[in-house]
Amino acid sequence: MRVLVTGGAGYLGSVCAAHLVENGHEVAVLDDLSTGHRDAVPDGCRFIEADLAEAAPAVLAEGFDGVLHFAAKSLVGESMEHPERYWQGNVVTTLRLLDAMRAQGTPRLVFSSTAATYGEPATVPITEDAPAAPTNTYGASKLAIDHAISSYVSAYGFAAVSLRYFNVAGAHGRFGERHAVETHLIPIVLQVASGLREAVQIYGEDWPTADGTCIRDYIHVDDLADAHVLALRHATPATHRIYNLGSGTGFSVREVIEACRAVTGHPLPARSAPRRAGDPAVLIASSERARAELGWQPTRTELHRIVTDAWAFNQRHLSLDRS
Numbered sequence: 561m562r563v564l565v566t567g568g569a570g571y572l573g574s575v576c577a578a579h580l581v582e583n584g585h586e587v588a589v590l591d592d593l594s595t596g597h598r599d600a601v602p603d604g605c606r607f608i609e610a611d612l613a614e615a616a617p618a619v620l621a622e623g624f625d626g627v628l629h630f631a632a633k634s635l636v637g638e639s640m641e642h643p644e645r646y647w648q649g650n651v652v653t654t655l656r657l658l659d660a661m662r663a664q665g666t667p668r669l670v671f672s673s674t675a676a677t678y679g680e681p682a683t684v685p686i687t688e689d690a691p692a693a694p695t696n697t698y699g700a701s702k703l704a705i706d707h708a709i710s711s712y713v714s715a716y717g718f719a720a721v722s723l724r725y726f727n728v729a730g731a732h733g734r735f736g737e738r739h740a741v742e743t744h745l746i747p748i749v750l751q752v753a754s755g756l757r758e759a760v761q762i763y764g765e766d767w768p769t770a771d772g773t774c775i776r777d778y779i780h781v782d783d784l785a786d787a788h789v790l791a792l793r794h795a796t797p798a799t800h801r802i803y804n805l806g807s808g809t810g811f812s813v814r815e816v817i818e819a820c821r822a823v824t825g826h827p828l829p830a831r832s833a834p835r836r837a838g839d840p841a842v843l844i845a846s847s848e849r850a851r852a853e854l855g856w857q858p859t860r861t862e863l864h865r866i867v868t869d870a871w872a873f874n875q876r877h878l879s880l881d882r883s
């Protein structure tokens with residue numbers, strides 16, 4: 561297929577673009593490089609540096625079989641301080657994309673959604689039928705887009721899949737997580753191992769969990785990319801399907817730090833810090849629907865494997881930055 565990947569110079573977009581190329585698709589990456597990196601665009605992809613909202617009509621007029629839409633703002637804290645960036649940058653931009661797809665008859669969309677659409681879960685594991693009650697503007701903006709996609713799909717008949725990610729981590733060779741502002745646990749712990757930070761802060765040790773720290777469902781970015789390739793293939797006209805993507809296993813903050821100690825050999829000093837606002841105690845996905853309907857089989861589910869790949873990427877970039 562001829563596929564447009566928006567945000568394909570970012571972490572998830574670059575890994576998924578690489579998987580699409582490896583699966584024989586013809587890929588164009590569109591990215592404004594506001595948070596992405598030019599050198600993260602995989603070989604074999606055409607690169608279009610542009611603002612998505614402005615460029616979507618002209619780019620889609622070239623004729624694409626599908627769009628994988630990653631371009632978005634994704635910092636929970638920023639979304640609470642500057643909500644306009646999320647309503648404009650995520651919602652309005654995606655409406656422009658949907659209108660351009662409608663005008664050009666682009667038949668398929670795979671959308672990068674998030675577990676943040678659910679908010680504080682009433683029960684775990686979380687299924688797609690759980691109530692959607694986001695606790696932050698980031699999650700609310702992604703949920704609004706899911707609603708918009710559903711109504712465009714029923715009115716205009718294109719095929720759409722929203723994938724709701726849990727905690728994505730790991731790397732795919734030279735493609736990995738390189739955020740200017742890092743808030744995620746695994747990259748922060750690895751920055752301590754690289755000497756870029758002194759210690760890890762543990763946000764709360766009094767949660768109602770076995771070791772008192774929060775539990776999350778970590779999914780390897782390569783498993784996530786496999787799901788995108790399958791979603792593109794299985795997308796059905798006039799249907800909007802929503803799938804959770806997680807490994808179905810939870811690890812606590814302490815277990816993550818311990819796995820990072822084992823992989824890096826660094827003592828990784830950790831300090832107790834207050835709870836972070838908006839953090840639920842436990843988030844674990846049920847991905848049964850993706851397994852049953854897409855035939856998705858996550859295979860890199862061991863925490864050790866996820867951290868090993870993230871660490872290899874981290875070391876590679878550190879040596880490139882120093883050379």
Ligand code: UFG
Nearest residue numbers: 674675676727743744745748761762763774776813836839
């Ligand atoms: N944590 C720490 N110290 C840190 C960073 C994180 O203790 O320095 C803890 C957090 O409190 C949380 C866990 O590690 O308990 C994971 O935190 P992350 O920031 O790595 O990930 P989140 O679970 O907060 O966020 C993820 C996605 C978001 C998405 C959210 C949905 O990264 O994009 O799940 O709930 F919005």
